[in-house]
Amino acid sequence: MMVKIVLIVGASGVGKDTLLKSIQNDIKANFVTRYITRIPDNNESNHYIGKDDFLYLIKSDFFISSWEAHGNIYGISKLSIKDGLNIISISREAIKDFENTFEDVATIEIGIPKQMLYERLKSRDRENEEAIKKRIQRSEQKIKAKNHTYFDNSKPLEESKSTFLELLRNLT
Missing domain, CATH: 3.40.50.300 (P-loop containing nucleotide triphosphate hydrolases)
Structure with a gap:
């Protein structure tokens, strides 16, 4: 790959x-589409996910990377990376x-x-x-x-x- x-x-x-x-x-x-604990607006598309579910996915090693900014959590899933x-x-x-x-x-x-x-x-x-x-x-x-x-x-x-x-x- x-x-x-x-x-x-x-x-x-x-x-x-x-x-x-x-x-x-x-x-x-x-x-690649990000996962964010904020509902998408007209300027961006993202996978919306609630904070508790997001924290569960972090613990489950679902993301390559996750970070917090401006009161939201962002992440990139391992499965989203393609050849x-x-x-x-x-x-x-x-x-x-x-x-x-x-x-x-x-x-x-x-x-x-x-x-x-x-x-x-x-x-x-x-x-x-x-x-x-x-x-x-x-x-x-x-x-x-x-x-x-x-x-x-x-x-x-x-x-x-x-x-x-x-x-x-x-x-x-």
């Missing part, structure tokens, strides 16, 4: 889900779990300029000013990964999409 893992990381609001959705029909890959290219949106804290489990792992950090991130988070109207500033500070933390690439997602979607596809093809 030839497994290639591409981890997608980056702050909330940098456009990870939009970018991944835009390429789904243009590249042969397994876009070939697997693209997975995760937290930066989970990178090591994948690097310890798989041989061929690349991490792409999606980013945008701070002012653009601030404006996107503000326009979502989900968080107060203090929470937005904390998210922006967190986005400045250095990513720890063996094979790390930074991708600037500040261009119009069509332009970012073609550059991102080129990057993915060069990694595989």
Whole structure:
């Protein structure tokens, strides 16, 4: 079995889900769906699971990796990894779990300029000013990964999409 893992990381609001959705029909890959203790919204699809059941699955060794963020628990199941290219949106804290489990792992950090991130988070109207500033500070933390690439997602979607596809093809 030839497994290639591409981890997608980056702050909330940098456009990870939009970018991944835009390429789904243009590249042969397994876009791995996360398990989350939050009901999916229009921007993402995930497997919703209640907290007690999630904790049971963690104890049962169901996940390659699980992490907590913003009051929710996230996880990637072992069964979701397929032969070939697997693209997975995760937290930066989970990178090591994948690097310890798989041989061929690349991490792409999606980013945008701070002012653009601030404006996107503000326009979502989900968080107060203090929470937005904390998210922006967190986005400045250095990513720890063996094979790390930074991708600037500040261009119009069509332009970012073609550059991102080129990057993915060069990694595989």
